Amino acid sequence: MYPAAELDIELKLLVDAIYLKYNYDFRNYSPASMKRRVLHALTQLEVATVSQLQDQILHKPDRFLDLLQYLTIPVSEMFRDPSYFRAIREQVVPILRTWPSFKIWIAGCSTGEEVYSMAILLKEENLLERAIIYATDINPHSLERAEAGIFALDSMKLFTSNYQKAGGKSSFSDYYTAGYGSALFDKSLKRNITFADHSLATDSVFSEMHFISCRNVLIYFNRPLQNRAFGLFHNSLVHRGFMGLGSKETVQFSDYAQNFEPFEARERIYRKV
Amino acid sequence: MATIRSAQPQTHALPLTVLIGASAGGVEALNRILPQLPADYPAAVVVVLHQPSEGPSLLVEVFSPRVRLLTKEADEKEPLVAGVIYFAPPGYHLLIETDGTLALSVDDPVLFCRPAIDVLFDSAAQALGSKAIGVVLTGANEDGAAGLARVQQAGGSAVVQDPADALVATMPEAALAAVPTAQILTATAIGQWLATLQPGGRHGAQ
Numbered sequence: 078m079y080p081a082a083e084l085d086i087e088l089k090l091l092v093d094a095i096y097l098k099y100n101y102d103f104r105n106y107s108p109a110s111m112k113r114r115v116l117h118a119l120t121q122l123e124v125a126t127v128s129q130l131q132d133q134i135l136h137k138p139d140r141f142l143d144l145l146q147y148l149t150i151p152v153s154e155m156f157r158d159p160s161y162f163r164a165i166r167e168q169v170v171p172i173l174r175t176w177p178s179f180k181i182w183i184a185g186c187s188t189g190e191e192v193y194s195m196a197i198l199l200k201e202e203n204l205l206e207r208a209i210i211y212a213t214d215i216n217p218h219s220l221e222r223a224e225a226g227i228f229a230l231d232s233m234k235l236f237t238s239n240y241q242k243a244g245g246k247s248s249f250s251d252y253y254t255a256g257y258g259s260a261l262f263d264k265s266l267k268r269n270i271t272f273a274d275h276s277l278a279t280d281s282v283f284s285e286m287h288f289i290s291c292r293n294v295l296i297y298f299n300r301p302l303q304n305r306a307f308g309l310f311h312n313s314l315v316h317r318g319f320m321g322l323g324s325k326e327t328v329q330f331s332d333y334a335q336n337f338e339p340f341e342a343r344e345r346i347y348r349k350v
Numbered sequence: 351m352a353t354i355r356s357a358q359p360q361t362h363a364l365p366l367t368v369l370i371g372a373s374a375g376g377v378e379a380l381n382r383i384l385p386q387l388p389a390d391y392p393a394a395v396v397v398v399l400h401q402p403s404e405g406p407s408l409l410v411e412v413f414s415p416r417v418r419l420l421t422k423e424a425d426e427k428e429p430l431v432a433g434v435i436y437f438a439p440p441g442y443h444l445l446i447e448t449d450g451t452l453a454l455s456v457d458d459p460v461l462f463c464r465p466a467i468d469v470l471f472d473s474a475a476q477a478l479g480s481k482a483i484g485v486v487l488t489g490a491n492e493d494g495a496a497g498l499a500r501v502q503q504a505g506g507s508a509v510v511q512d513p514a515d516a517l518v519a520t521m522p523e524a525a526l527a528a529v530p531t532a533q534i535l536t537a538t539a540i541g542q543w544l545a546t547l548q549p550g551g552r553h554g555a556q
């Protein structure tokens with residue numbers, strides 16, 4: 078087993094080095110998950126110690142990109158937690174409809190599953206043309222993959238079942254063309270989507286939003302960093318704008334608890350007050 | 351005299367913590383263990399049970415009427431408290447931070463499992479050292495074996511359900527292969543033994 082005392086020291090130094098050199102700020106991430114990911118990266122990248130890894134990433138930017146794939150593990154699903162998307166369709170959409178045009182921000186979009194889910198939902202509600210969607214993440218590889226809109230064909234079974242449970246109105250396979258083990262999603266879905274590099278840890282407000290969905294990102298942040306993200310969301314949202322979180326995330330224990338009210342509490346959908 | 355001062359992890363403020371991993375047949379095995387734990391229990395209890403990741407967990411509903419401790423689904427950043435049983439939410443890994451708070455993650459499944467017992471046990475070994483008691487129950491895969499070894503290496507105790515008593519013996523057998531010195535007990539006996547834990551007292555026959 079990797080010696081625990083040294084590991085904690087090395088991890089801190091690694092995270093500081095990454096920040097100083099690349100301005101990626103992992104200093105306020107949950108340590109237990111970071112530790113697991115770095116140890117996993119050591120095995121996969123065949124490096125003996127965290128200190129050696131630090132040496133490599135400081136002198137070889139490509140090595141940092143390799144490590145970033147482990148630090149920001151791209152894990153996502155289309156219509157993950159179908160009841161969340163059902164609540165958007167049934168509760169949020171009628172209010173979005175009252176705005177002549179609206180902006181949606183998917184923060185921490187990973188490889189794009191969540192943003193395509195949103196686009197499909199809006200299309201079925203005849204609202205896609207009225208929407209401007211921003212999909213942001215800190216992992217450039219994930220953003221490229223999101224923009225490509227290509228997903229593994231063997232995920233389609235799960236995605237289809239999620240889509241149906243989320244109240245999908247059509248046949249899921251209408252949205253992609255299958256070939257060579259992958260599913261290429263309909264290009265018209267992404268006509269109004271802008272994919273961009275944006276960090277909730279270091280960047281600021283970039284536009285005024287009506288709905289922000291940030292799911293399964295904040296669980297990796299400590300409280301001060303969660304507060305920073307909630308502050309960004311609060312400042313980005315229009316009056317009475319919406320914020321949706323992951324199924325185990327809440328604004329309740331943050332500094333912004335009073336600035337949001339539950340809209341669909343079970344699904345962690347809030348409204349700016 | 352030369353002394354080399356080393357920064358020891360500060361575990362004195364953290365509660366004794368029982369970590370239980372179970373898979374196929376787990377509800378029944380847990381049902382033979384958890385109801386035996388007395389009110390005012392001096393340890394926190396953290397349970398990872400493999401189950402379908404869809405929908406809310408029913409474990410709190412199932413166990414709260416049958417046990418004398420408070421039961422809840424684990425929330426991110428809540429501190430471990432003695433006398434409470436925490437269940438890992440379906441679809442999330444559950445970890446323990448070195449400050450004794452709980453953390454959740456949606457990182458990739460480990461051995462096809464999320465929550466994974468190994469993830470909980472690894473983090474508990476690091477965070478709790480000798481205050482961790484790892485228990486591996488019935489199941490059809492090998493999750494928990496590597497983690498139990500970590501718990502023991504870090505000074506914690508290791509307990510494995512007797513494979514003959516387990517609905518599915520694969521998981522306890524794998525755990526015993528990884529930790530041959532673990533205590534082997536039936537589920538009922540594990541419950542009896544856990545019920546006698548003393549606050550801060552030595553525990554665990556090796």
Ligand SMILES: C[S@@+](CC[C@H](N)C(=O)[O-])C[C@H]1O[C@@H](n2cnc3c(N)ncnc32)[C@H](O)[C@@H]1O
Nearest residue numbers: 149153154185187215216276277278292293294
């Ligand atoms: C587990 S994925 C969540 C994907 C999707 N939202 C979902 O729920 O399925 C977490 C994502 O958050 C991104 N992330 C991590 N830190 C971030 C930060 N500081 N700013 C923006 N995104 C971040 C990671 O790169 C990763 O793609």
